[in-house]
Amino acid sequence: MLSGKCVVLGVTGGIAAYKACEIVSRLKKLHANVRVVMTEHACRFVAPLSFETLSGNQVYVSQFDHNWEIEHISLAKSADVMVVAPATANFIGKLANGIADDLISTTAMAMTAPIMIAPAMNTAMWKNPATQQNIRTLIDRGVRMVGPESGFLACGDTDVGRMSEPVKIVEEITALLTRVKDLEGKTVMVTAGPTREMLDPVRFLSNRSTGKMGYAIAEAARDRGARVTLVSGPVDLAPVPGVEMVGIQSTLDLYEQVTTRAKTTDIVIQAAAPADFRPESVSSVKIKKTGDDMTLHMVPNPDIAAQLGRDKHEGQILVAFAAETNDVLENAQKKLLKKNADMIVANDVTMPGAGFAGSTNCVTLITRDSMDSLPLMSKRDVADAILDRVIAISEGK
């Protein structure tokens, strides 16, 4: 699968360095050319000989023991991707701050191919504000992250900081190197997450959307070559690298952003969960308890999907979600026509494994002339299935 592809694998000085051997072995089984670079500290954990034997290539450690080649430039030029696994807090700090004082950091600086890192460290080191800020900087610059995961750590704690398993890292590398760029030249806007309808400065009405589905779609569209804007309500997810992020709070904010941006967007996928109603007025001070009950008067929010349907321009594709608890398909079909959409992604949010919060979903894709019920899948796979269908619609299939 990866024949003809070169992976430059950076190994830094963490306890998970031994797991990098398995990454090399798995990549070799997929016929990748693997060139390993190690820090001096990594060599304290695993001997270069292990990587040399597994990769069948020389292992690089020092910048200054080369012959005629300038190692960091030749490594960077040969790479289809640079993967650093494990990535120590130290390496992450250096990469985020443009420090190039050893072969790995200098190679990363010279890299024009994508960079992927698999952080691995003690929980306190991971949660340290310096590390978190460095991670945000790297994500903003388009560096891809795999993990870290929660689990048992070498220091004896069970918490976040564990390096993702080699099998997962290799899956991410494979996906990155084998992706079809079938959305190249297209602009895609995705909406994600809940909205907050404020009652007073400290209270709001919201819903259970976590944004995971929309974030997965934005990531998939980016990987398929589209220029992506993600308009997101408040969620607990990291920004998607390489995607323009637009933060919103209320449904009115979402309406404003989406209707303006849709004018220059080829494909709009509405996975956010806006509120149909908002409180008629927002109190400027905290509402005090004055009696045994309270009546809230709500007014309708603008219908974003319907407005997009009215404004739809030639060749634009509109996709809306229908999260339903009953009569799922019937309601979704009605929505398709009412909102002038090209596709409705319908899901029964009461089904186990579907809808909010989880990392799986079970959906039916409804267009004017088709209805495909997909099995339970990861949200990322659902995202790709939606985009496959969008491309088919745009090609008139």
Ligand SMILES: Cc1cc2nc3c(=O)[nH]c(=O)nc-3n(C[C@H](O)[C@H](O)[C@H](O)COP(=O)(O)O)c2cc1C
């Ligand atoms: C036994 C041991 C285990 C370590 N494990 C980690 C680790 O998992 N993650 C990390 O960021 N640092 C870890 N460190 C600290 C790094 O080795 C240290 O920050 C070092 O300077 C990293 O250098 P490098 O990034 O150039 O490889 C460990 C140190 C020791 C002695």
